Amino acid sequence: xxxxxxxxxxxxxxxxxxxxxxxxxxxxxxxxxxxxxxxxxxxxxxxxxxxxxxxxxxxxxxxxxxxxxxxxxxxxxxxxxxxxxxxxxxxxxxxxxxxxxxxxxxxxxxxxxxxxxxxxxxxxxxxxxxxxxxxxxxxxxxxxxxxxxxxxxxxxxxxxxxxxxxxxxxxxxxxxxxxxxxxxxxxxxxxxxxxxxxxxxxxxxxxxxxxxxxxxxxxxxxxxxxxxxxxxxxxxxxxxxxxxxxxxxxxxxxxxxxxxxxxxxxxxxxxxxxxxxxxxxxxxxxxxxxxxxxxxxxxxxxxxxxxxxxxxxxxxxxxxxxxxxxxxxxxxxxxxxxxxxxxxxxxxxxxxxxxxxxxxxxxxxxxxxxx
Amino acid sequence: xxxxxxxxxxxxxxxxxxxxxxxxxxxxxxxxxxxxxxxxxxxxxxxxxxxxxxxxxxxxxxxxxxxxxxxxxxxxxxxxxxxxxxxxxxxxxxxxxxxxxxxxxxxxxxxxxxxxxxxxxxxxxxxxxxxxxxxxxxxxxxxxxxxxxxxxxxxxxxxxxxxxxxxxxxxxxxxxxxxxxxxxxxxxxxxxxxxxxxxxxxxxxxxxxxxxxxxxxxxxxxxxxxxxxxxxxxxxxxxxxxxxxxxxxxxxxxxxxxxxxxxxxxxxxxxxxxxxxxx
Numbered sequence: 001x002x003x004x005x006x007x008x009x010x011x012x013x014x015x016x017x018x019x020x021x022x023x024x025x026x027x028x029x030x031x032x033x034x035x036x037x038x039x040x041x042x043x044x045x046x047x048x049x050x051x052x053x054x055x056x057x058x059x060x061x062x063x064x065x066x067x068x069x070x071x072x073x074x075x076x077x078x079x080x081x082x083x084x085x086x087x088x089x090x091x092x093x094x095x096x097x098x099x100x101x102x103x104x105x106x107x108x109x110x111x112x113x114x115x116x117x118x119x120x121x122x123x124x125x126x127x128x129x130x131x132x133x134x135x136x137x138x139x140x141x142x143x144x145x146x147x148x149x150x151x152x153x154x155x156x157x158x159x160x161x162x163x164x165x166x167x168x169x170x171x172x173x174x175x176x177x178x179x180x181x182x183x184x185x186x187x188x189x190x191x192x193x194x195x196x197x198x199x200x201x202x203x204x205x206x207x208x209x210x211x212x213x214x215x216x217x218x219x220x221x222x223x224x225x226x227x228x229x230x231x232x233x234x235x236x237x238x239x240x241x242x243x244x245x246x247x248x249x250x251x252x253x254x255x256x257x258x259x260x261x262x263x264x265x266x267x268x269x270x271x272x273x274x275x276x277x278x279x280x281x282x283x284x285x286x287x288x289x290x291x292x293x294x295x296x297x298x299x300x301x302x303x304x305x306x307x308x309x310x311x312x313x314x315x316x317x318x319x320x321x322x323x324x325x326x327x328x329x330x331x332x333x334x335x336x337x338x339x340x341x342x343x344x345x346x347x348x349x350x351x352x353x354x355x356x357x358x359x360x361x362x363x364x365x366x367x368x369x370x371x
Numbered sequence: 372x373x374x375x376x377x378x379x380x381x382x383x384x385x386x387x388x389x390x391x392x393x394x395x396x397x398x399x400x401x402x403x404x405x406x407x408x409x410x411x412x413x414x415x416x417x418x419x420x421x422x423x424x425x426x427x428x429x430x431x432x433x434x435x436x437x438x439x440x441x442x443x444x445x446x447x448x449x450x451x452x453x454x455x456x457x458x459x460x461x462x463x464x465x466x467x468x469x470x471x472x473x474x475x476x477x478x479x480x481x482x483x484x485x486x487x488x489x490x491x492x493x494x495x496x497x498x499x500x501x502x503x504x505x506x507x508x509x510x511x512x513x514x515x516x517x518x519x520x521x522x523x524x525x526x527x528x529x530x531x532x533x534x535x536x537x538x539x540x541x542x543x544x545x546x547x548x549x550x551x552x553x554x555x556x557x558x559x560x561x562x563x564x565x566x567x568x569x570x571x572x573x574x575x576x577x578x579x580x581x582x583x584x585x586x587x588x589x590x591x592x593x594x595x596x597x598x599x600x601x602x603x604x605x606x607x608x609x610x611x612x613x614x615x616x617x618x619x620x621x622x623x624x625x626x627x628x629x630x631x632x633x634x635x636x637x638x639x640x641x642x643x644x645x646x647x648x649x650x
Contacts, residue, residue: 058550059550060546060549060550079549080546080549080550081549081550081551081552081553081554082552085550086550086551087546087547087550089543089546089547090543091541091543093541093543093544093546093547095544095547095548095561095562095565096544096566097565097566106548106551106553106561107551107552110548110551110552110553110554110557110561111552151547154547154551155550155551158551158552
């Protein structure tokens, strides 16, 4: 019974964690739990504190405040060499004066594992990352992708409770990066170790992670699975950072269970969204609308009493698979983006510059955000 | 017909070749003369009389000269080892830690490089007589004063070379080792020292040659029983410049050139390796 309860327990529990460097707060009272066996991503723009947070998990930085528990044990002040986690560094940090096998064996050697076992486990780890037979090579004889695999094997060979990865794909070229995404996910599934990855690339996080924590200026904005993050962002920052979005500023007119009504200067009719927003009437809010969820037509929609606005096409961006129409709905309002998939390659684009168009959306398509 | 001289074909321009020739004559004519006259079969060593190896034989049979050479090698060896340790520690300290007046400290370490040797020599003389450093110790402890003086101007060279190399150190290497379970000492031994090694070797070679042929500072710190090779050569010159002096000097030149060439070559090889690793 106790064993079962242990397995239900999160592998990492972070509570009130802060890191300050003098007047600068890099990480600002973060609370986070990461589940056992999860592929977890810390996503945010550069300087948002995600790397500092990861380094505090590794023990390479010690927190100013708060606690880090790994597998139930408080390790907040435990140095890196005595934590049951291992890290893949952004520069890979493969030791240049050691062979590939020596690199992978290093962590076991300093732990005093018997020599035969060291060799056997190091070779297994190299097999795992598809570098079997490369053991005798020097790091300067390897490509960037191979060096990364060495770094992975070197970290995994110690059988850590959590594997930390700091921007692991940023140094690879585009094709290899896409391939490595799949390989990392497969690797994580096969070894069953919890992965925590830091990235600034939303595509990377969305395609690999089970759950994502979006960070900005030292704080976690939202933690959710990829689809929830995209469809139900909780702040304008998250809505804007993940994918493309139209943010329309407005005022709450009515907030009933399951339905919010807004008025927005940019939109002449009331906006109704099906959402349990529970926002105070009269407060400022934003409507977040994904460009692919807005309908665009030359005729006004059947229900012209709500959720619609007219405008003129001002710019068109051709992206191959889709086209983005930027529609001017008023002289002082930002352009509204509408994406249409280019399904048919014969019929040209349905609208052109200067066309008068009507935009509309259903009450289930947008999200109302208070901040 | 010869191809026209391109804009970067410097080696095919007459004035460039002439300049090169003049520079080399200017630099090496005295040394070439010194070496050539070490084979001169003449006591006075003013006019060329014929080829002989006699004076090399005589130099090797000169017990005082051999003792001085042994002293020089001993001092150089100890001074080098101590300089490497001190220099490496100073370099790591300056690279690794932040502390008040670090820039000043860094400049102060390089100061012995630029202080006039004669001043260093006088300072050492005054220092050792002021503290009453014992002079009549048995060999090799009688060389301790000279060794200490040599360390004081050799270790800054090691520190500067190693410090420059550490500038290119990827801190993630040390962090990776720590993350894999290494203690601070293990990180230093397994990651930092291998990285610093080319700098340590090059700095050590530099220290060795500097110590081996130092005259000014040694002159002020040596006593009658602690004569080094350059000081001995100087005292021989005071009697007369025989080819024996030339022979002894030639040997010193050869030793120094070989050591310096080895140091440069090692540095070059490390550079090539680092480049290959960066690719």
